[in-house]
Amino acid sequence: MAKPDAAPVRIAEAALRDYVAAIFAAAGSEPREAGLIADHLVAANLAGHDSHGVGMLPAYIRNVGLGELKLNQRLSTALDTGGLILCDAARGAGQVMGHDAMALGIARARETGLCLVGLRDSHHIGRIGTYAEQAVAAGLVSLHFVNVVSEPAVAPFGGRSARVGTNPIAIGIPRDGEPPIVVDFATSRWAVGKVRVANNKGEPVPPGTLLDAEGQPTLDASALFASPKGALLPFGEHKGWCLSLAAELLGAALIGGPVQSHPKADERIVNSMLTILISPERLGTAPAFQDSIGDFAAWVRDGGGEVLLPGEPERARRAERQRDGIPVDPVTWAQIVEAAESVGCTARPEARG
Numbered sequence: 001m002a003k004p005d006a007a008p009v010r011i012a013e014a015a016l017r018d019y020v021a022a023i024f025a026a027a028g029s030e031p032r033e034a035g036l037i038a039d040h041l042v043a044a045n046l047a048g049h050d051s052h053g054v055g056m057l058p059a060y061i062r063n064v065g066l067g068e069l070k071l072n073q074r075l076s077t078a079l080d081t082g083g084l085i086l087c088d089a090a091r092g093a094g095q096v097m098g099h100d101a102m103a104l105g106i107a108r109a110r111e112t113g114l115c116l117v118g119l120r121d122s123h124h125i126g127r128i129g130t131y132a133e134q135a136v137a138a139g140l141v142s143l144h145f146v147n148v149v150s151e152p153a154v155a156p157f158g159g160r161s162a163r164v165g166t167n168p169i170a171i172g173i174p175r176d177g178e179p180p181i182v183v184d185f186a187t188s189r190w191a192v193g194k195v196r197v198a199n200n201k202g203e204p205v206p207p208g209t210l211l212d213a214e215g216q217p218t219l220d221a222s223a224l225f226a227s228p229k230g231a232l233l234p235f236g237e238h239k240g241w242c243l244s245l246a247a248e249l250l251g252a253a254l255i256g257g258p259v260q261s262h263p264k265a266d267e268r269i270v271n272s273m274l275t276i277l278i279s280p281e282r283l284g285t286a287p288a289f290q291d292s293i294g295d296f297a298a299w300v301r302d303g304g305g306e307v308l309l310p311g312e313p314e315r316a317r318r319a320e321r322q323r324d325g326i327p328v329d330p331v332t333w334a335q336i337v338e339a340a341e342s343v344g345c346t347a348r349p350e351a352r353g
């Protein structure tokens with residue numbers, strides 16, 4: 001096993017993307033599916049969200065073997081009333097299911113101004129900001145509520161043990177001639193994948209992030225993966241918990257997706273997502289909306305300090321990693337190589353140590 005504190009390997013974006021696509025092709029994905037999964041995972045790393053990048057690959061490949069991730073699944077439409085679309089993913093590859101559900105909703109919202117899309121029962125859909133980026137690229141505002149049905153990872157505010165998932169929320173806001181605003185975060189203090197990365201690197205987590213199995217605060221990242229396991233805490237105390245509950249009930253219950261209700265003994269990672277897409281163009285407010293965003297952005301930045309708009313940290317990280325390569329910690333890299341070999345993919349990209 002590689003030393004957790006050893007330097008990361010660095011891999012060029014294109015080489016890493018080709019490697020991930022080759023691994024999924026070897027596992028049985030058709031080329032489009034392998035390509036969409038690879039694009040999504042590598043883009044998450046480029047954005048700096050290593051928790052939702054190629055480090056997820058070993059779990060995905062394990063779930064293919066366990067029958068929890070069904071390769072080459074087609075998205076099916078259970079309801080389409082014009083403004084309301086419900087899609088069933090039947091545990092298909094989340095990066096494809098999410099992409100295709102968004103494409104349906106985007107086409108509709110551009111036509112009619114507003115569309116609600118419910119995506120139910122998908123295998124892990126990855127970084128939710130990706131779907132907000134898909135919407136803003138089409139000039140739409142988007143809101144996303146997502147639940148996670150998996151082994152519970154997060155304690156409710158005031159609770160002592162894990163009961164819910166990290167239930168993310170995202171919002172995309174397009175801008176004319178400027179990069180979009182992309183709000184995208186887990187409602188837990190950290191995403192599970194971020195704790196996994198810290199654990200792989202042998203690093204502690206900040207205070208207020210984790211409880212141990214006895215419900216006591218801990219800085220030890222391994223507490224989340226121990227047996228019995230600890231729990232993440234919601235961000236912002238009761239406020240994060242309230243948003244997590246909203247993500248569970250809107251992201252899944254409202255659209256008929258599965259909700260977290262009892263411990264899961266298996267390794268499944270199931271997401272459902274409620275998306276609301278709005279066309280400022282159709283609303284007739286597009287020019288004023290853009291002016292107001294510009295005025296507001298200037299106003300908040302003028303107050304002193306270094307104010308960032310959501311989406312800016314990811315853009316800065318993307319520029320840096322496109323230039324220098326994508327760092328992957330050695331433990332994660334060893335796990336990826338092992339997963340690749342388990343499906344017979346032995347060619348490896350050149351990595352700088």
Ligand code: NAD
Nearest residue numbers: 126127128129148166168182183184185186191308310311
């Ligand atoms: P995070 O804590 O890094 O927050 C990211 C968000 O905060 C982004 O919108 C970013 O632009 C913004 N941001 C960061 N610094 C900022 C600053 N200084 N000023 C203004 N805005 C700033 O994100 P996270 O909670 O660790 O989530 C990581 C990823 O995990 C997300 O992409 C999320 O979608 C994903 N996720 C997915 C699932 C799933 O089940 N599919 C579950 C949980 C999280």
